[in-house]
Structures are given as C-alpha cells and as structure tokens.
Amino acid sequence: MASILNRAMLHGGDYNPDQWLSSPDILARDIELMKQAHVNCVSLAIFAWSALEPEEGVYTFDWLQNVIDRLYENGIYTVLATPSGARPAWMAQKYPEVLRVDETLHRNHYGDRHNHCYTSPIYREKVWEMDSRLSKAFGNHPGVILWHISNEYSGACYCPLCQEEFRRFLKKKYKTLDALNAAYWTGFWSHTYTDWSQIEAPVPRGEMLLHGLSVDWHRFVTQRTVDFFNWEKAAVRAGGSELPVTTNLMSFYYDLDYTKFADSLDLVSWDSYPSWRTDPRGDVAVAIHTAMAHDYMRSLKRQPFLLMENTPNQVNWKQINRLKAPGQNLLAAMQAVAHGSNSVQYFQWRQSRGGNEKFHGAVVDHYGEPDTRVFREVAEVGKTLEQLAPLCKTCPQPQVALILDRENEWAIDEACSPRKPMRYEETLESHYQAFWRLGIGVDVVSADADLTPYRLVIAPMLYMYREGVAEKLRAFVEAGGTLVGTYWSGLVDENDLCYLGPTPAGGMHEVFGVRYQEIDPLRDTDENAMTWNDKTYALHDLCELVEPLADRWVEEGEDGPTACFAANEKTAEILACYEKDFYAGYPALTVHNFGKGKAYYLASRAEDAFYVDFYTKLAGELSLSRALDADLPEGVTATLREGEGCKVVCVQNFNTEPVSISLRTPVRPFGEPDGEAVTTLSLPGYGFAFVTP
Ligand code: GLA
Numbered sequence: 090m091a092s093i094l095n096r097a098m099l100h101g102g103d104y105n106p107d108q109w110l111s112s113p114d115i116l117a118r119d120i121e122l123m124k125q126a127h128v129n130c131v132s133l134a135i136f137a138w139s140a141l142e143p144e145e146g147v148y149t150f151d152w153l154q155n156v157i158d159r160l161y162e163n164g165i166y167t168v169l170a171t172p173s174g175a176r177p178a179w180m181a182q183k184y185p186e187v188l189r190v191d192e193t194l195h196r197n198h199y200g201d202r203h204n205h206c207y208t209s210p211i212y213r214e215k216v217w218e219m220d221s222r223l224s225k226a227f228g229n230h231p232g233v234i235l236w237h238i239s240n241e242y243s244g245a246c247y248c249p250l251c252q253e254e255f256r257r258f259l260k261k262k263y264k265t266l267d268a269l270n271a272a273y274w275t276g277f278w279s280h281t282y283t284d285w286s287q288i289e290a291p292v293p294r295g296e297m298l299l300h301g302l303s304v305d306w307h308r309f310v311t312q313r314t315v316d317f318f319n320w321e322k323a324a325v326r327a328g329g330s331e332l333p334v335t336t337n338l339m340s341f342y343y344d345l346d347y348t349k350f351a352d353s354l355d356l357v358s359w360d361s362y363p364s365w366r367t368d369p370r371g372d373v374a375v376a377i378h379t380a381m382a383h384d385y386m387r388s389l390k391r392q393p394f395l396l397m398e399n400t401p402n403q404v405n406w407k408q409i410n411r412l413k414a415p416g417q418n419l420l421a422a423m424q425a426v427a428h429g430s431n432s433v434q435y436f437q438w439r440q441s442r443g444g445n446e447k448f449h450g451a452v453v454d455h456y457g458e459p460d461t462r463v464f465r466e467v468a469e470v471g472k473t474l475e476q477l478a479p480l481c482k483t484c485p486q487p488q489v490a491l492i493l494d495r496e497n498e499w500a501i502d503e504a505c506s507p508r509k510p511m512r513y514e515e516t517l518e519s520h521y522q523a524f525w526r527l528g529i530g531v532d533v534v535s536a537d538a539d540l541t542p543y544r545l546v547i548a549p550m551l552y553m554y555r556e557g558v559a560e561k562l563r564a565f566v567e568a569g570g571t572l573v574g575t576y577w578s579g580l581v582d583e584n585d586l587c588y589l590g591p592t593p594a595g596g597m598h599e600v601f602g603v604r605y606q607e608i609d610p611l612r613d614t615d616e617n618a619m620t621w622n623d624k625t626y627a628l629h630d631l632c633e634l635v636e637p638l639a640d641r642w643v644e645e646g647e648d649g650p651t652a653c654f655a656a657n658e659k660t661a662e663i664l665a666c667y668e669k670d671f672y673a674g675y676p677a678l679t680v681h682n683f684g685k686g687k688a689y690y691l692a693s694r695a696e697d698a699f700y701v702d703f704y705t706k707l708a709g710e711l712s713l714s715r716a717l718d719a720d721l722p723e724g725v726t727a728t729l730r731e732g733e734g735c736k737v738v739c740v741q742n743f744n745t746e747p748v749s750i751s752l753r754t755p756v757r758p759f760g761e762p763d764g765e766a767v768t769t770l771s772l773p774g775y776g777f778a779f780v781t782p
C-alpha cells in the first residue's frame with residue numbers, strides 16, 4: 090500500500106515519551122487519547138539522545154522499539170527524528186570541541202540545545218553512529234514513514250575548525266588570493282590579505298566592514314548547515330533506510346538560505362508560530378504574513394509540504410504568549426492546508442512536567458484528560474483533515490512569482506545602504522498582501538528560480554544581480570512575461586561589488602527603459618506622493634530618481650529648472666510622478682514594452698493600497714486566475730489547490746465577525762458532487778469552507 094504520506098493528511102505532533110519512561114502506563118493512555126483526537130502520526134526521539142545513548146557506546150533503543158510498535162499496532166505512524174539537536178552532558182564533558190564557539194570567540198559551556206559545532210569530527214562521528222544505528226533499527230519498520238533530521242538547524246560556530254573550513258570554502262570559490270582581494274575590494278582602508286591564514290570570520294571585534302566577506306560568511310554558514318544535514322542523511326542511508334527525509338525549517342529564518350536545502354530534502358516541512366491576537370497590526374496582517382511563509386516554504390520544491398509544528402493554543406517563548414481564540418486553531422490549520430500542507434502537527438502532544446517548556450501549550454495538558462477546550466478543538470481538526478484526504482495529491486500552482494532572495498537581503502543589510510532599516514521583507518509583504526486580498530496564488534522564490542511557469546514576476550529591491558539573473562529576467566520579459574521591478578535593483582554583483590555603467594545592470598535598464606541616477610532616503614516622518622489612475626498614494630522609505638531612456642531636457646520655469654521627458658514609444662511610459670520635493674515631476678512609476686512582454690518600474694515604496702489597485706489592474710490585463718470569482722471582503726482570502734483532475738478552493742475568514750461573499754460563478758461544497766451549487770458563501774467568524782469551482 091502507498092505510504093500514508095501519499096494518501097492521507099497527517100495529524101499529530103511531537104511526542105516525547107522519553108520524558109515519561111518512569112510512568113509506563115502513560116503510553117497506553119496516550120494511544121487512547123490520540124485515537125480520540127484523530128491522530129495518525131507523531132514525531133519521536135527529537136531530543137532523545139540521553140535516553141538512546143545514556144553512556145558513551147551504550148545504546149538503549151528498547152523503549153523506542155516498544156513505542157513505535159505500540160503506536161503502529163494502533164494505526165499511528167512515526168516520523169522518526171535523529172536526536173542531533175541536543176546532545177548529552179557526558180559528550181560535552183568528554184569532548185568539549187562538540188560545543189559551539191560564539192561570535193565573541195568564547196566556547197559555550199554545556200547547556201541549552203541547537204548549539205553544536207557543525208565541523209567537529211567528533212560530533213560528526215557520534216551523530217553518524219547514532220543515526221545509522223537508528224536507521225538500522227527502525228528505518229524499515231512499517232510504522233515509520235519519514236526521517237525528521239535533527240531539529241530547527243540554526244546558528245553558526247566560530248571555532249578554529251569552522252574558521253579553517255571557512256578559508257577552505259573561500260579557496261574553493263576564489264582559487265587565488267588576488268581574486269578574493271579583487272572581489273572584496275580590499276585596497277580600501279588597506280585591507281589587502283597577503284596570506285589565506287589572515288582571513289577570519291566577521292565578528293564584532295574583528296572585520297565587519299568587508300561586505301563581500303560578510304555575505305560569503307552567511308553563505309558559508311548555510312553551506313556548513315546543508316553539509317551537516319547531508320552528513321546525517323548519508324548516515325541514515327548507510328543504516329539501510331530509503332525513507333524520505335525532511336528537516337523542520339523556520340520560514341523566514343534569516344541566517345540560512347533555505348533554497349540551498351531544496352535538493353537535499355525529499356519533503357519540505359516547517360514550524361509555524363504566528364502571533365495571533367498579539368501583533369498590533371491585527372490578525373489579518375498576521376494571516377497575510379503566515380500565508381506568505383507557507384508559500385515560501387512550499388515554493389522551495391513547488392510541492393506539498395508538511396506543517397511539522399504549531400501550537401494548539403499558546404507558546405511560552407514570546408514576550409506575551411496569547412491563547413488562540415476558539416476556532417482559531419482550526420482556521421490556522423486549514424490555512425496551512427490551503428497553501429499546500431499535507432499535515433497539521435503540534436508541538437507537543439503531552440505537556441512536559443518540568444523543563445523549559447512546561448507551560449508551552451500541548452494537546453494533553455497537566456490535567457491529563459480530554460475534556461478541555463484545546464483537546465476538543467484539536468480533535469475537530471483531526472476529523473476535518475480526514476475528509477480532506479483527496480487534497481494530498483493537489484498543490485497550489487501559481488502563475489505569479491515574488492522573488493525573495495536571501496543572499497540579496499544579506500547584501501542589502503550588510504552594505505552601508507541609504508537608510509536603516511531598508512525593510513526588504515516588509516516591502517515584499519506589501520506586494521504579497523495584494524494577491525492575498527485578491528485570492529490569487531503566489532510562489533515565493535529566489536532569484537535563481539526557473540521563471541518559465543509564471544506570467545507575472547515581481548522582483549522588489551533586487552539589489553544583487555548574481556551571474557545569470559539579469560539574463561533570465563530579460564529573457565522572461567522578451568518571451569512575453571510581465572516583470573515588476575523597483576528601486577534599489579541591479580546595483581551589485583554577487584560579491585557586493587558595484588556594477589559600473591548604467592544600472593539596473595546586465596542590460597536591465599533597457600528592459601525597464603529607465604536608468605538609476607540617485608536615491609533619496611526618507612525619514613520615517615517624511616512622505617512623498619504619486620497619483621496613478623486618478624488616485625493619490627503616499628510614498629515612503631526611499632525615492633529613487635530614475636532617468637527614462639528618452640530624450641530629456643530641462644526647462645526653466647518660475648520655480649527653477651524642471652526635467653522634461655519626451656513621449657517616445659521606444660522608451661518607458663511614465664505612469665506616475667513624484668509630487669513633492671525637488672524631484673517633483675520625476676517618474677515614480679513607469680512601464681516599458683520589451684520584446685513580447687512588459688516591464689514596470691516602481692521608483693519608491695508605496696502604501697499598501699497602491700499595490701492592491703495596481704495588481705488588481707494587472708491581474709485583469711493578464712487574466713490571472715482568481716481562486717474564487719468574487720470580490721473578497723476585508724480579512725477574507727481564497728486559495729486554490731489543483732492536480733490529478735481535482736480542484737479545491739479553500740475560503741478563509743480571518744475576521745471575528747461573519748462574512749457573506751457573493752460569487753459571480755457558482756461553486757459546490759467540496760466532496761459533494763451532487764451538492765447544490767451556490768452563489769453566496771456565508772462564513773462565521775474564523776470560518777472556512779472548501780468548495781469546488
Ligand atoms: C520549536 C522547536 C520545538 C519547541 C517549539 C516551541 O519549534 O522545534 O522543539 O521548542 O519551538 O514553540
């Protein structure tokens with residue numbers, strides 16, 4: 090029979106029976122409760138190293154065998170973790186090199202988790218031994234379906250071994266010191282390296298001002314982490330298991346470029362902890378942020394993913410850990426599914442009695458019985474997921490790509506940019522929210538992504554054009570695609586070296602029909618404005634002064650000289666101009682026909698309302714399909730999953746109040762082919778509906 094991964098939605102979560110080995114009756118009780126909660130899958134052994142190898146070389150897997158067997162007998166599958174996210178005290182005591190050195194260049198003492206050195210040969214050997222043994226013992230067990238490699242990889246190590254590895258990474262990349270010096274422009278302030286051994290990782294007491302070095306260090310940290318992941322994966326394979334592998338990612342986690350994990354992962358999974366009822370911008374903003382995170386994670390492989398963790402009610406690590414209100418857990422679960430998740434898993438199944446997470450939400454709390462609000466709501470999620478099994482083989486397949494490029498973001502932040510903060514991710518979200526409100530799917534991809542599946546590509550603040558990026562964007566537009574670019578684009582190469590000549594570089598100034606001249610950063614209290622289609626929009630953060638590639642002349646007016654531009658069909662058409670400051674009258678929004686396509690250039694950061702109006706117009710012109718043929722009320726979105734002849738729309742209402750949606754094209758309730766077609770959808774507060782177009 091096909092793996093449960095391909096035929097059902099998973100429901101369950103992190104289960105840590107290793108914390109309860111002294112209460113043997115708990116397992117039977119948990120299994121009983123899991124059945125009541127419609128749980129079909131748990132993740133085991135995530136932090137169980139001490140229970141699996143209590144002393145060096147002494148392996149105690151019996152308890153785990155018993156748990157996996159008992160769960161399987163009861164129809165509950167196991168996602169089996171490798172325990173490398175935290176290591177036992179004996180190991181740190183005997184081999185201090187497994188402990189991480191932080192950026193003050195001090196070695197950590199034993200404690201916490203997620204703080205090991207990725208290079209240490211001893212840690213790698215210990216992990217190999219553990220992972221391959223686990224694989225041999227359980228990797229072919231019919232109850233085990235997936236490897237959960239480590240846990241939330243994060244952080245960096247600055248120990249001598251990692252520094253040496255960093256230099257090796259640089260030697261491989263640059264081959265010669267001359268090439269590295271040229272790339273980092275080390276002549277500036279006499280920073281020329283004359284020996285590889287002089288190069289150190291950027292740290293506060295050392296070199297932080299060579300931007301190329303800093304961006305390379307970020308790349309190296311990603312490379313080290315992926316390399317460690319691949320090491321663990323190889324260990325699992327060496328133990329004889331061919332089961333798929335995943336690791337739980339953290340959506341917009343800044344310090345890793347997750348796109349570099351995509352090839353190594355069989356399945357993407359991630360942990361979602363939105364600030365419901367906490368974020369001052371309100372829950373609709375939280376919903377939009379979370380939707381974009383789901384889309385970013387899904388786009389890594391453009392396949393369904395797994396929601397590996399979320400909390401049934403609250404976390405314990407934020408400043409204020411608010412409860413999800415009744416109905417919010419179910420809606421958040423359905424939101425994940427709507428964006429392509431094939432699971433809803435919690436951290437954690439049974440609340441710990443002690444330790445750092447004893448007050449973190451759990452399905453079964455210290456009271457221990459199922460008659461709780463949280464348990465009932467979790468069971469409701471499980472029941473709902475059972476009806477959604479056919480969605481497993483479907484996935485959102487957007488026609489729009491939004492470029493979120495992690496290396497680009499590091500480079501923007503490391504460079505002494507015109508203002509702080511530059512607000513890269515917030516800017517992307519401003520573009521994204523428009524599609525969320527329209528119910529149009531978006532993939533969130535890196536600048537290296539294949540753009541051929543898309544009709545519209547949005548590349549805000551794409552400051553860094555790595556090799557091939559300009560060529561690809563140009564080819565995309567030439568072939569008929571529509572591109573939206575903005576200020577602060579195409580200024581540097583992959584080493585943060587500025588391009589000489591016209592920018593956006595790589596000939597992209599010809600595609601946009603405009604050339605970058607200067608940029609004026611605004612204070613938070615400053616505003617400019619532009620009028621487009623009879624509506625005036627506020628502009629913030631940055632105002633770029635661009636020159637359209639047209640005849641340009643200066644006229645002497647009463648208020649001094651003003652720039653004027655010829656209307657010439659070969660160059661960019663000016664759609665809106667700045668209305669204030671000395672550059673009033675300069676273009677703020679342009680469009681240029683290039684090849685068979687079009688390229689828009691937005692020279693400043695507009696208020697959110699602009700993106701909604703702008704993309705509504707573009708969506709109409711490009712006939713982008715909306716999940717639902719309707720104007721969606723505020724706080725409501727609709728998401729389409731399709732595949733294997735099945736199309737399902739999930740409509741979600743993030744308001745606390747009910748909404749009614751009038752449809753231009755009728756829909757039927759999902760799973761009821763003979764159900765009555767309706768032209769009005771009424772959803773309660775926090776309500777949702779699955780419908781078939
Ligand atoms: C992370 C970790 C879990 C747990 C949760 C708590 O996602 O992976 O082990 O600590 O946070 O929210």
Ligand code: ZN
Pocket residue numbers: 189190206207208209246247248249250251
């Ligand atoms: Zn190290």
